[in-house]
Amino acid sequence: MPIEIKMPALSPTMEEGTLAKWLVKEGDTVKSGDILAEIETDKATMEFETIDEGTIVKLSVPEGSDGVKVGAVIALLQGEDEGDAPAPKAEAKPKEQPKAEVAPAKAQVAEEKAASTAPVKSEGDRVKASPLARRIAEQQGVDLGQVKGSGPGGRVVKADLAGATPGAAQPAPKAEAAPPPPPAAPQEAGDIPSETIKLSNMRKTIAKRLTESKQQVPHIYLTVDILLDPLLALREQLNKGLEARGIKLSVNDLLIKAQALALTEVPACNVSFAGDTLIQYKRADISVAVSIPGGLITPIIAGAEAKTVSTIATEAKELAGRAREGKLQPHEYQGGTASLSNMGMFGIKQFEAVINPPQGMILAIGAGEKRPYVVGDALQIATVMSATGSFDHRAIDGADGAKFMAAFKRLVENPLGMLA
Structure with missing residues (x-):
């Protein structure tokens, strides 16, 4: 019985x-760990490896196909020793033998290998x-x-279980099928030159x-002007x-540090809303918005409040580079306790x-520009930046x-305090 991939x-x-x-x-022989295909996910293009051995007998989905649902069969694999002794059909003698006795162990193994790939959870963490x-x-x-796990993205494979200590195993939860989105109304272009x-x-x-966020999360916006000189x-x-x-430090590297320290100073903002509970985080993992071809991704600077600005600069540069190449691993862009988006380089005020x-908040950074600004008691021309915080009002009060x-503004205007 072929194994469903x-x-x-x-x-x-x-x-x-x-x-x-x-x-x-079709016809290729593969072994565990061989790369079968490149799959484009919602964030990046990733390699998919096989965990079984045998011969590819059918590629069920042509390359270039999109909208392939998770769990759909994309290929069939014949096990190495399944061709010599094919499993008899259960219908041959339905009255003389129970179904469990007709199907040999090999067929049962093949069925089990076709089990759902839905990840399990252990102690609150998703395990692949x-x-x-x-x-x-x-x-x-x-x-x-x-x-x-030693597989792609930390996936646990067969070899990782050698010598593992038996313990209470968690059953894999069944993945619930997502309802299909409503069909979009066609847009008539008329005589206007256009392309789809x-x-x-x-x-x-x-x-x-983002549609879900604007529909379900009550946003409150707070803006401050900050002396940047x-x-x-x-x-x-x-x-x-x-x-x-x-x-080489960028302004953004220092702002990441300031945001992380402000979150530790005001922990009521380092939270997420979870129904009838709030989750308050003990460290500040800052998701930094990075523009890439075709969209946006948010690599994470984990524990930014405890890192030096030089470490933040090095990590941010490396993560942004791999983000633009589509080489980030899921744990490097999924999660985070708050986000930072900087559009100052585009001149956005x-x-x-x-x-x-x-997440419960995101910080939006505008351009630093020369403006009339009161420094002390005197009106001067200074470099001033506007920063706007968007807060989930279900979880974060306006006062918090x-x-x-205010803490973010103070840290940026007195930056030596971030180095202490």
């Missing part, structure tokens, strides 16, 4: 994907594992949450999540000292960003949002 869930938010490219063809590893874990009573552009999976996900002067001095190490659920914005 199904469209995997390569990220927690993935409901469907595009089978961008097959890296095998191959169907074969999941079956072996269930048989041996191994808790997958205690096994370190097919939405990528990333753009579809952005559209869905002290931070610019400190950045110039720090960059002179870091030049020999090949590190001020804007209001949309919250990225389940105001405290956060």
Whole structure:
């Protein structure tokens, strides 16, 4: 009985994907760990490896197909030893033998290998594992949450279970099918010259999540003007000292640090709304908006409040580079406790960003520009930046949002305090 290879869930938010490219063809022999295809998820294009061994007998989905649902069969694999002794059909003698006795062990194994790839949870964390590893874990009573995965994105594969200590295994929850989105009304172009552009999976996900955010999350917006000259002067001095190490700080690197420290100072803003409870985070993981071809992605600077600005600069540059190449792993862009979006480099004076659920806030940074500004008791020409916080009003009161914005303003205007 051929083994069904199904469209995997390569990220927690993935409901469907595009089978961008097959890296095998019918008749090829593959072994565990071989790369079968490139799959475009809602955030990036990722490689998909097999966990079984055998011969590819059918590619059920042509490459380039989009909208392939998670769990759909995309290929069939004949096991190495299944061709010699094919399983007899259960219908041959339905009255003389029970169904369980007619089907040999090999057929049962094949059926089990076709089990859902829905990830399990252990101690609140999502654990990814191959169907074969999941079956072996269930048989041996191994808790997958205690096994370190060596597959793509930390996926647990068969080899990782060697020597694993038996424990209480968690059953895999059944994935609920997402309801289909309502059909969009066609847009008549009339006589206007136009072209129809097919939405990528990333753009579809952005559209869905931001629509849900604006419909379901009551946003409150708070804006402050911030004197930027002290931070610019400190950045110039720090960059002179870091030049020999090949590190160059951006204004954004310092703002990430300031946001993280403000969140630790006002923990009521470092939260997410979860129905009848609030989740308050003990560290500040800042999701930094990065524009990439076809959309936006938010790589995370984890624990930014405890990192030096040089470390933040190095991580931010490396993550942004891999984000634009589509090489980020899911754990590097999924999660975060708050977000930062900076459009100052485009000359945008001020804007209001949309919250990225389940986070409770996002900080929108405008351009630093020369303005008349009162410094002390004197009117001067100074470099001033407008920053706007968007807060989930279900979780964060306006007063707490105001405290956060005041703390952020104070840190930016007195940046030496961020280095202490």
